[in-house]
Amino acid sequence: MRIITALALSFATVAAAAAEQPKEEAVAIGPWKIEAVSKGQKFERCTMSRTTDEGVDVRFTRDADGLDLTMSSPKWKLGRGKSYPVELAAGSSTLQADVAASGNAVSLPVKDDKFLRSLGLADGLDVKGEGATIKVALDKSAAGLDRLEACYAKNGSATQTNPFIAPKGKP
Numbered sequence: 001m002r003i004i005t006a007l008a009l010s011f012a013t014v015a016a017a018a019a020e021q022p023k024e025e026a027v028a029i030g031p032w033k034i035e036a037v038s039k040g041q042k043f044e045r046c047t048m049s050r051t052t053d054e055g056v057d058v059r060f061t062r063d064a065d066g067l068d069l070t071m072s073s074p075k076w077k078l079g080r081g082k083s084y085p086v087e088l089a090a091g092s093s094t095l096q097a098d099v100a101a102s103g104n105a106v107s108l109p110v111k112d113d114k115f116l117r118s119l120g121l122a123d124g125l126d127v128k129g130e131g132a133t134i135k136v137a138l139d140k141s142a143a144g145l146d147r148l149e150a151c152y153a154k155n156g157s158a159t160q161t162n163p164f165i166a167p168k169g170k171p
Contacts (some may be wrong), residue, residue, distance in 0.1 A: 027147065030140025034147045036155045046151035048144050050136075058136050060145070062152040065109065067116065071127065071134065072105035086129050090115065090138065091122035120145050 026035045031050045038044055045063035052058060055075070061068045069088075078084075078101035086108075088095040095115045099106035110116060119125065120142035127134040 029144045029147055031137070032140055032144035034144060034151055036151050038155075043155045046148050046155065048148045052134065052136055054134070056134055056136075060110075060148060062148050064156070067110045067148075068107055069110050070105055070107040071099075074104055076104040078102070078104060078106065084129060086127055088115070089126040089128070090118040090124070093118035093122075116145075 026033050028034075032048050033050065034046065034048045036043065036046050045061050047059055047061050049057065049059040055073060057070075057072045059070045059072075061070060080102055082101045083098040084101060084106065086097055086099050086106075088097065088108075093115050095110075095112055097108050099108045110119075119138065122138050122141075124138050125136040127136070
């Protein structure tokens with residue numbers, strides 16, 4: 001009887017821990033992994049990620065604010081709250097920007113439509129910092145970015161509408 005009680009308690013603990021973790025649903029498109037991320041029942045964002053040959057984690061995140069590019073490496077020691085100038089090059093399109101640092105990661109909102117289109121068409125993305133250039137292969141990125149947008153459109157609209165209550169602003 002004690003074994004059954006212990007097993008039941010263990011399953012209940014595992015189930016409770018799983019309910020607290022962000023819910024993720026993943027699809028692979030080439031080297032990219034696309035996921036819808038939720039906390040509990042609330043959808044938060046969709047992500048598209050891969051790791052470069054040099055061990056840099058590259059993640060595109062699509063949420064209500066648009067598309068962000070985040071890169072991280074356990075080898076990096078960056079000043080928290082600092083920003084660093086970079087040049088991003090995808091095909092013939094370039095973008096000058098400052099990336100925001102946090103520990104071992106940098107992030108940047110990608111708002112330029114021409115550059116976004118180039119991400120889907122180019123073979124690679126070069127992120128040129130003052131000390132080095134990070135090369136990210138963009139194979140299957142067009143299909144991946146399309147799937148990322150579809151993920152956000154599907155999941156974002158599903159959580160923003162409720163057919164049983166009147167929209168805000170309407171009686």
